[in-house]
Amino acid sequence: MSEKDHAALAKAFNEDEPRVDWHDQTLWWVRQKRDRAARQVPDWEALRDTASAIKENVLSRLSGYLEQFEAAARENGVQVHWAADAAEHNAIVLSILRGHGIDRMVKSKSMLTEECGLNEFLQESGVEVVDTDLGERVVQLAGEPPSHIVLPCIHKKKEEIGEIFHEHLGTPAGNADPQFLTHAARLHLREKFLTRRAALTGVNFAVAETGEFVVCTNEGNADMGAHLADVHIASMGIEKLVPLRRHLGVFLRLLTRSATGQPVTTYSSHFRRPRPGQEIHIVLVDNGRSVHLGRKDFRNSLKCIRCGACFNTCPVYRRSGGHSYHTAVAGPIGSILSPNLDREKYGDLPFASTLCGSCSNVCPVKIDIHVQLYKWRQEIVQAGHAPAGKKAAMQAMNWVLSKPGIYQTAGRTGRWVMAHVPSAVNNKFNLWSLHRDLPAPPRESFGEWYRKNKANQ
């Protein structure tokens, strides 16, 4: 177990049990809100089928839709850039800013920019970036990455946020009132919106038919940034397209209900043309997506609309926290997306699951997440990334289980040892026994009982 893998990080997270309970119960409540909202939609399951089918159509015609989108956007007066990878995305953003002599920017939520490490890159290049989503601002001031793609600081208690605001915003020490703190953030960030000439947003959906793109927020921060800025940069993964504008109806019905249990976000803003005197730049980012598209077993993870529902329902995520996944997008979806980028670095993630299947059921676009987790395990092991001890143990297990006589002897022996030399098994090297008792070993196995009592009848 390395220091940096999910198991080690999750173990550290679990050292504070009351905190785990708080984190788990908060996210379970969000899952319940999702259930309540979904129940209000009479055709919810059919809607998921429709969304899934639209996204599968998109993946099958992605090159055509990308060209169509680019042409429509350009005709609308929007500038379109293409970035093969994270580094190129970051370089493009920087060059747009430098071209306008801009060294201060506001940013609304974009998991893609987390994936690209944009903030660090820009800071190093002398550009100040202010994250304007409240949760993202909190983690930015705390010097941490977000732990959830929709609820960035869900891992932080209000007292901790109060301390962060006291240190950076000058709010009174000890004040942890969410209303007060939010109002302080409103004033603090309003000054940024009014003085920054560049705003960067993410893209929830982009429409191939019309060249427009949609940005959804509850806070209004994307709009406050974009409509006051001379330059609006929109970073977008190439998979975020929908073919027709009317398809937005399907996705806007599913997105926020799945994410937070609200019927819709407060703002669903459709950007088509820059306002007079303004520039809009869209950066289309690949960063491994085109390669992932070619993987038969895994390409469907590109349907993801980044709702976070899989996080909220995952019993492992709730009890390990987003930082345990050591990747930009955590949770179940992150565990099937990240190995595409680096099988070795993220090879632990598909194993951070019991394969319970709850995630696949809440996914609004019906990604077969738990099936992909199982398949990634096979890929990762076959690529040689299983720990040496595990491989040996598995081969030994397979050998024993292929030979009935050896299996029966091993079973008998094991049970004898457990009964007569319990310390051989019940010790600190046996991970089972750290917090659980082993089953009491019976005198005979079922097979032995059957032979004695039934076999000759």
Added chain:
Amino acid sequence: MKVGLFIPCYIDQFYPQVGIATLGLLEKLGCEVTYPPQQTCCGQPMANSGFEHITRGCNDLFIRNFSSFDYVVAPSGSCVLHVKEHLHGGTAGAAAAIRARIFELVEFLTDVLQVDRLDAEFPHRVGLHQSCHGQRGLRLAQMSELMAPPFSKPERLLRLVRGLELVPLDRADECCGFGGTFCVTEEAVSVKMGKDRVADHVRHGAEFITAADMSCLMHLEGILHRQQSPVKVRHIAEILNHHLS
């Protein structure tokens, strides 16, 4: 009908009473049951750990043991699901034939034998743990995530048992955290998940926790014992076959 009894490796070695109860129940319901003595395991622990590619020997042994029955029945949802989804090998068609004929005990009683009456008594408060693979994989019960009509095959069978009182739970189908090798590779999260399940049942006054998967119950029992709790676990086969002596 000829039923081949598949007893998962850990039930064979640690919980023979579950196998005995399963056998007794099936025979009482009129099945001709045979236990192929050379069986070992379905291969799931290796496959779920990413070692599906070395389970050939296990699979071939399974096919050799179970090819000659009308039905193969096992008191384990996760093992049956694994066989249904991943059994390959043997001669042409042999694996497919078994995949089509293998049933977990609850679904066999409900869908094949269509049991609507049981001669069983268990006058206790019982919490039903919905084992994930049986529920979401084999559709033994409706899933709380789906907007769809409720149903539960294990619950229906338990309600046929005299004196049994099912307790409600806060989270009807949250995973117990066993997850195969997960139980040791992610020990901290696994134990925490198990403790939370146990607490849910205890909070609602369960005297017994039951499930269709002994692996879940082994994990929960380990936690209950460590807590020195009076709450006990019983596989559903033991309850459905239970008589007051």
Added chain:
Amino acid sequence: MSSREDILARVKANQPADRELPDLPAPGAGMQEQAAQFSRLVEAIGGEVVRVESCDRIEAILQERFSAGQRIVSGPEVQFGRGGRDITAVDNDPHLLADVDLAVLRAHFGVAENGACWITEELMEARVLPFIAQHLALVVDEKDIVPDMHAAYDRIASLETEKGYGFGTFIAGPSKTADIEQSLVLGAHGPASLTVFLVEGGKPGEGRTFNA
């Protein structure tokens, strides 16, 4: 080869076998309950609904709620005696709207299933106005409530002029956040309150188009 060519080539090579688009659900039906459902949803998401017989009532109500010193800006289609359209320089500089206390704007229609109102930039004076004002009031005709988002996009298509909107948005309630321990707080960066004036009467389906 440029990144564009590189990416498109790889996407084209890797995209899966063609899948047809599905049919979309039919828009919901049932005009009668729509206004009532819309009102319920707006209130559930933290907004306020005020039914008025005509637009003339709106100014009177707002006069009661806002003092003389507060700056009220109204968009096109909403004529107020006081405040009115005093945004002479706004075309050049949206920052000049930073001190607006209340923006009163017309919306094209409302959506019953989620309490959202659709508004495009022709109705806004400046794109930033519905976000930068401390409080927002939207005026919607009761007859212009559609049942769900499928119907909403049908209506958007029917409102479309040749050029189409440059910017449009659905606004559902006041701005909000629950980022601090899931405690809901109204008033994040956008307006801290939303009042929807629902104007009674009129024939359903009567559309309204604007020249961009």
